[in-house]
Amino acid sequence: MFKRIWTVMQKEFIQTLRDQRTLRIQIMLPVIQLILFGYAITTQVNHIPTIVADQSLDAVSRAFVDALTTSGYFDVIAAATSQAEVVSAIDAGRAQVGVVIPPGFAAHVGLDDAQVLILVDGSDLFTSQSAYNAATAIAQAHASQIVVQRLQRSGQVRPDQSWLPLDTRVRILYNPDLKDLWFLIPGMIAMLLQMQTVTLTAAAVVREREVGTIEQLLVTPIRPAELLIGKIAPNMVIALVNMLTILGMGVFWFRVPFQGNFWLFFALALLYVFSGLGLGLLLSTVSQNQRQVQQLNGMIMVLGLLLSGFIFPRSAMPPVIRLVGNIFPLTYFIPIARGIVTKGIGLAYLRNEVAALAAYVVVIMLLATWTFRQRLD
Amino acid sequence: MSDAQGQSWPAIVARDLVKEYKTAGGVLSSARQRGPAAVDGVSLTVARGETFGLIGPDGAGKTTLTRVLLGLLARTAGESRVFGYDSMTEPYAIRERVGYIAQRFALPADMTVMENLRFFADVQGVGRADQRRRIPELLEFAGLTKFTKLLAGRLSGGMKKKLALACSLIHEPQLVLLDEPTLGIDPVSRREFWSLLGNLRAEKGLTIFVCTPYMDEAERCNRVGLLYNGRLVTCDTPAVIKQAAPGHLLEFTPSDFVPAQRLVAGLAGVLELQTYGMMLHAFVDDPLARRPQIEAALTAQGIFCIGIREIEPRMEEAFISLITREARKGI
Ligand SMILES: Nc1ncnc2c1ncn2[C@@H]1O[C@H](COP(=O)(O)OP(=O)(O)O)[C@@H](O)[C@H]1O
Ligand SMILES: [Mg+2]
Numbered sequence: 001m002f003k004r005i006w007t008v009m010q011k012e013f014i015q016t017l018r019d020q021r022t023l024r025i026q027i028m029l030p031v032i033q034l035i036l037f038g039y040a041i042t043t044q045v046n047h048i049p050t051i052v053a054d055q056s057l058d059a060v061s062r063a064f065v066d067a068l069t070t071s072g073y074f075d076v077i078a079a080a081t082s083q084a085e086v087v088s089a090i091d092a093g094r095a096q097v098g099v100v101i102p103p104g105f106a107a108h109v110g111l112d113d114a115q116v117l118i119l120v121d122g123s124d125l126f127t128s129q130s131a132y133n134a135a136t137a138i139a140q141a142h143a144s145q146i147v148v149q150r151l152q153r154s155g156q157v158r159p160d161q162s163w164l165p166l167d168t169r170v171r172i173l174y175n176p177d178l179k180d181l182w183f184l185i186p187g188m189i190a191m192l193l194q195m196q197t198v199t200l201t202a203a204a205v206v207r208e209r210e211v212g213t214i215e216q217l218l219v220t221p222i223r224p225a226e227l228l229i230g231k232i233a234p235n236m237v238i239a240l241v242n243m244l245t246i247l248g249m250g251v252f253w254f255r256v257p258f259q260g261n262f263w264l265f266f267a268l269a270l271l272y273v274f275s276g277l278g279l280g281l282l283l284s285t286v287s288q289n290q291r292q293v294q295q296l297n298g299m300i301m302v303l304g305l306l307l308s309g310f311i312f313p314r315s316a317m318p319p320v321i322r323l324v325g326n327i328f329p330l331t332y333f334i335p336i337a338r339g340i341v342t343k344g345i346g347l348a349y350l351r352n353e354v355a356a357l358a359a360y361v362v363v364i365m366l367l368a369t370w371t372f373r374q375r376l377d
Numbered sequence: 378m379s380d381a382q383g384q385s386w387p388a389i390v391a392r393d394l395v396k397e398y399k400t401a402g403g404v405l406s407s408a409r410q411r412g413p414a415a416v417d418g419v420s421l422t423v424a425r426g427e428t429f430g431l432i433g434p435d436g437a438g439k440t441t442l443t444r445v446l447l448g449l450l451a452r453t454a455g456e457s458r459v460f461g462y463d464s465m466t467e468p469y470a471i472r473e474r475v476g477y478i479a480q481r482f483a484l485p486a487d488m489t490v491m492e493n494l495r496f497f498a499d500v501q502g503v504g505r506a507d508q509r510r511r512i513p514e515l516l517e518f519a520g521l522t523k524f525t526k527l528l529a530g531r532l533s534g535g536m537k538k539k540l541a542l543a544c545s546l547i548h549e550p551q552l553v554l555l556d557e558p559t560l561g562i563d564p565v566s567r568r569e570f571w572s573l574l575g576n577l578r579a580e581k582g583l584t585i586f587v588c589t590p591y592m593d594e595a596e597r598c599n600r601v602g603l604l605y606n607g608r609l610v611t612c613d614t615p616a617v618i619k620q621a622a623p624g625h626l627l628e629f630t631p632s633d634f635v636p637a638q639r640l641v642a643g644l645a646g647v648l649e650l651q652t653y654g655m656m657l658h659a660f661v662d663d664p665l666a667r668r669p670q671i672e673a674a675l676t677a678q679g680i681f682c683i684g685i686r687e688i689e690p691r692m693e694e695a696f697i698s699l700i701t702r703e704a705r706k707g708i
Contacts, residue, residue, distance in 0.1 A: 003499070003502070004499075004500055004502075007496060007499035007500050008500075010496070010499075011485065011488065011492075011496050014488055014492055015485060015487050015488065018487050018488075019487065211483075211486070212479060212481040212482070212483045213483050213484065213485055213486075214483075215444075215449065215479045215481075215483050216477070216479055216483035216484060216541075216544075217500075218449055219447055219449060219472055219477045219479075220472055220497065220500045220501060221469050221472050221473050221500065221501065221502070222500055223469070
């Protein structure tokens with residue numbers, strides 16, 4: 001039995017190494033995806049194109065605009081005179097955030113009733129959330145600074161004053177260090193790994209069926225399970241290489257601090273890779289050709305992204321939707337990856353997720369082998 | 378079942394074998410309807426050492442029958458055994474003892490000739506020492522010695538089939554099942570392939586089960602089964618099958634084909650009419666009497682009749698005759 005598995009593995013490695021071009025793509029693809037994704041996110045959070053209509057043009061209003069731009073979140077790309085002009089710039093897509101400062105800003109600040117209107121392009125979820133958070137936080141920080149300055153000048157400094165709790169509020173809202181990326185990189189590792197393993201495995205089996213070689217293999221004494229195990233071996237190696245490159249780039253390039261135990265992460269990632277391989281096998285047994293594999297895989301990726309907690313927190317989902325999310329291995333690995341990489345927690349805190357992932361791997365592998373046997377016809 | 382028991386069984390036994398494909402829909406469809414039977418109650422026996430030809434037009438069910446015998450497809454009803462091992466319950470015992478060439482070229486095309494031979498040898502559990510002896514032998518036998526480093530996908534059609542044969546023989550099976558092994562290869566390669574098979578039969582006493590649509594290949598078999606619409610129409614030696622055609626056979630070339638065909642088919646004493654290229658083959662009860670009558674009837678319509686003569690019915694005529702009768706029964 002082991003001899004036959006070894007034989008199939010040798011065959012798969014010969015074939016994998018023979019097609020160097022595809023192999024290079026398979027190794028490079030996640031790297032490229034990570035770079036695109038990583039930069040897409042950083043540019044969305046920073047340097048949001050902003051148009052400012054400063055109708056006061058006094059020292060206080062200029063100081064406020066400075067506070068916005070020095071944060072790095074907002075790039076003032078144009079100045080306007082009216083609110084209408086600001087709106088039309090956002091409509092046209094030239095700016096994603098507009099700031100309108102009404103006339104007499106300095107005077108109103110003195111009277112404690114100054115108002116700033118901030119318009120955010122709501123069509124871009126990521127940007128608008130970042131812009132909203134950043135703008136309110138900066139405004140509050142700026143306001144509190146003014147109040148503090150004023151109090152200092154009047155000599156009535158009361159640090160325990162309870163009606164100015166801006167410090168704490170600011171910390172919640174303000175997101176100075178691209179923490180989104182810290183949060184997203186572990187999720188991306190999970191996502192890209194799933195994409196790779198599922199596609200590679202499903203394609204490998206379906207291709208064998210499409211070109212007809214599966215028939216000549218099945219007519220030998222190779223058992224279906226042996227064939228499947230042998231077939232996924234090279235994909236596992238590729239997936240591990242992918243995992244290490246993504247992780248390496250995340251840590252060394254995007255400067256995501258790796259808080260937890262690397263070897264724990266590595267071991268659990270290995271377990272996770274098996275879940276993707278199993279899902280790929282299952283996919284291949286229900287697909288007739290490569291196109292169907294790609295369509296099904298695309299569907300799994302999109303649903304996985306939406307339902308796994310990668311973007312939207314699972315705690316906010318209705319129970320039925322949360323249940324559907326359990327189909328995707330991503331759902332189990334994201335809390336593990338975030339826990340180890342970002343929070344630095346150990347196995348003790350991840351027991352449930354690890355158990356769920358292990359159970360998932362066992363179930364999916366059995367299911368894949370079983371359906372594979374059934375579908376020889 | 379023990380091997381000793383297996384020795385007493387014929388190479389292949391099928392009894393009332395039925396295979397119905399499930400209609401499209403796959404695992405996702407819950408309602409599985411039954412399609413028409415691709416193999417419809419076939420009974421046959423292939424003795425050890427025999428060369429058995431399964432003949433039939435495209436879609437007759439040859440591939441399906443072969444796959445069911447090997448346990449690659451689940452049978453719907455009946456019995457199928459290879460060396461006494463049940464196709465469904467003991468497929469691996471069968472697969473260790475037989476070689477198979479699929480209709481479509483099914484060897485990994487991105488592996489070299491040598492890698493292919495090694496792979497199938499390993500998978501069949503052929504030891505290293507045996508491999509060192511067998512592989513050069515088979516390469517020599519198949520005329521592939523010079524091409525060991527070539528990718529299998531780059532071989533010509535004939536060489537691909539020879540490589541497939543070599544791979545299927547690597548574990549010294551007692552039986553090979555060949556599904557249209559000469560499909561799409563040139564006549565010279567076809568002859569070469571058959572002479573390879575002839576050597577195997579003579580030297581090793583190999584049992585050969587071969588599917589083919591070619592009548593000349595059928596004549597090379599000890600026994601032939603004619604499959605049509607999933608049913609075994611006849612199963613006998615080529616000599617006996619040739620007798621199946623009715624009456625005597627007249628061959629001629631009419632100057633105006635379509636009207637001649639219509640006319641002759643309606644004449645008294647014409648049992649059956651077949652077309653053969655630009656020629657007509659008329660089976661008649663009495664060739665001496667009917668020959669002038671046919672010539673006269675055609676001349677009356679202004680149609681010349683070139684080269685009319687009586688010929689020996691060949692396999693081809695016998696098969697067409699049998700199939701035509703079978704088709705009429707179906708209606
Ligand atoms: N996988 C399949 N699913 C459904 N029907 C099939 C399948 N394979 C073959 N058939 C049908 O079964 C019949 C027999 O086909 P086949 O065994 O390939 O014939 P042959 O090998 O003699 O050309 C044909 O009518 C064909 O359409
Ligand atoms: Mg066929």
